[in-house]
Amino acid sequence: MITLDGLAIKALGERASSLIEGLNAFSSQEDGLTRLYLSKEHKEACAYVCAAMETVGLTASIDALGTVHGLLKASEGNPSKRVLIGSHIDTVRNGGSYDGNLGVVVGILALEEIRKRGIKLPFDVEVLAFGDEEGVRFPTTLLSASAIAGVLDPSEFDLSDADGISVRDALKALGGDADSASALAYSRDETLAYLEVHIEQGPVLESKDLPLGVVTAIAGARRFSFTYKGVAGHAGTVPMGLRKDAAVSAAQLICEIDKVAKAEEQFSLVATVGDVRIKPGAVNVIADEAMLSLDVRCEDDECRQQAEAAIVAAANRIASENNTPVEIIDYTAIDTVHCSKRLQTLAGEVLQDMGLPDFRLMSGAGHDGQVMAQLCDLGMLFVRCKGGISHNPLEHCSTEDMGYAVEALVRWLEKLGSHHSSES
Template sequence: MSDLDIDRLGRRAEAMLDELAAISEEPDRLTRRYLTPEHKRAAHLVAQWMAEAGMATQEDAVATVRGHYPMAGEAPGANAVPRLLIGSHIDTVINAGKYDGMLGVVCGILAVEHFRDAGRRFPFAIDVLAFGDEEGVRFPTVLSSSAAVAGAYEPRWLEGQDRDGVTLGQALADYGLDPAAIPTAAMSRDEALAYVEIHIEQGPVLEHQEAPLGVVTSIAGQFRTRVTVSGMAGHAGTVPMPLRQDALLAASEMMLMAESIAKAHPEAAMVATVGQIGVKPGAINVIPDRVEFVLDLRAASDAPRHAALESFTARAEALAAARGCAVAFETYHDCPTAACAPWLQDGLAASMESLGLAAPRLVSGAGHDGQAMARLTDFAMMFVRCKGGISHNPLEFATVADMGAAVAALIRFIEGFAPSRPKT
């Protein structure tokens, strides 16, 4: 058994998550989008916690909060210090739960705090990262904060607009940042020894197996494709049904078709979702002439995912033509399947087993910052059991005991981390 106070660690995590969850754009539910005033308040709170845990803090050019716990013998201001990266995100979906993303940041801070209290340092530094744009809710970007750290930021993202017409570049400037400085956020491969993230599972596997924690083997690949269907507006009472060019009906058939494509590929764990749709002109008595929706398509391997998108676009064009409509596609996010490094998986498993816990391995169907960080260094993820597998929902829940076990396992992982091992 562990000599760590798992209950105390879990209760500390719960209290910090409650404090973060109180920072919201809306009074009665948790919504915190990237680069909003609420995001800035949350970032400042996280930076305060990092400093209290013994870390030097800074905010990079894309608003990622970075806490740095120096390595043994590290000179002040030293450059290119080898470091273990631990992180997750502090932005949320609309009407969110309080664990998604934030738990990983809090666990990293509590682990560093443990070593600060014990007076321990390692032959590597520890950086805790609190990313701001993982969910991609405000702008048509996904994982842009972690992509900047990985040196893979795409300048075209700066032109993307939110629903109010504010570009990402303008939002960064309004936040107090300089978009021209984004390249300075990138780390070198010599600096980044590995990236590790703790996250609620967002699925039911661990609960079904009665396991508090699990080791992620890979993250499913993902497309986000904006689909625009154009028809002809007309009077709802005077245009006969056979003569209509109804963009909404055409779009509805496309969404059902996307569902059928995903259901046809259970071997790839494929899923298709439409969670955002806009209809114009949006009047009760007018036939819709323009519909925009975003297709979120994911699979456990990339070949069937690409084939599915090709099938969707071809069949959507046929459906549009049959109704006298046109359709256009813009795939603005294509994140390949990302495999977790076996040596890091083994390290996480050993840390769980040292606490007397099982270490089941499972695939992540949800996207995570590790997919972007994989461009920089090896990465791995630890999943934490969540009630009913519910996430992106106020009912999202993880127990104090499970969160405490996650912090304890992270502490054990750091103690056993061997940065000299070759990267895969």
């Protein structure tokens, strides 16, 4: 039995750190990380991940959509069952080293530890390094995970990047094959669980002074735009009581949105106005149009829908009070994906065994797990990231925290293995 001493954790973290550093070499920019799906850098990173998998004793291969697979065969029991571990190795433009990459690296190292420690598992375990999570190059996202989950829409292969290159052609150029994607789907009966370790990309764990947290759900989201119509007028001559000022209506709605989101205490509801446009946009003209965007996310769909309804009601009330009609457009509704309760419990036990609290939090960002949950039970662990900063070259995860992540994944698999053995 490996005891949880600082040295063991540090050594695991250093292994993770060196693999992360190795992956940093595959970037289309020098002082930052840009690795888009099916780029030259992505292909090179796939080869690097393949080699790293083989070094630790996994059977590695790259599939028709550029997902790298590293298989560790079951050491006992029914080998027809499998557990998947995954994340992505594509990045945003000028991104960080840990988003996605950390989950792949932690997966590889956890399986190395499973082998080294002679831990017997009653299922195959496969690490997956997906290529299309960020959706930056093509107007698609989660393509590679969708193929494995069996929920791929083949029409997405005809979508093109800014240079007019379709996913289909980009795949062909890199030795992939869109036409054989349907064969990549795994069977539901054979797939027990999908586990993903990811940096939090937010400040919660850091604020609690914790290296790891158990994810409860990937938040559902909805987006809106509100456009108020006013009447343009001279800033000096129209008295306040006779104005129809679209900018004032937008400002009042922003305050109302903030109030609605802050009033919700049970679930983690977040609402963001990230874009405001005022027309005509002149210092001495009353605004005749004001548009604001809204992004609402919550781990509870009903709670989110209630908040949306309250915001829409407020938008209409403000419109009539100020005599500025509002046009409301809503789009992109995604329901919450819940992590498996059983996997959350097991992960919580693992954290407690490691002397850490069983801390739970939702994911406000999307992940490969969102799609993989359509195939099997989803479990996710978050790792603290410095300052909550992500999608930025400043993204950072400490060596020690990465060590904790590897150790937790080893123990999570071990626990899942003994539960599975006792159930079957």
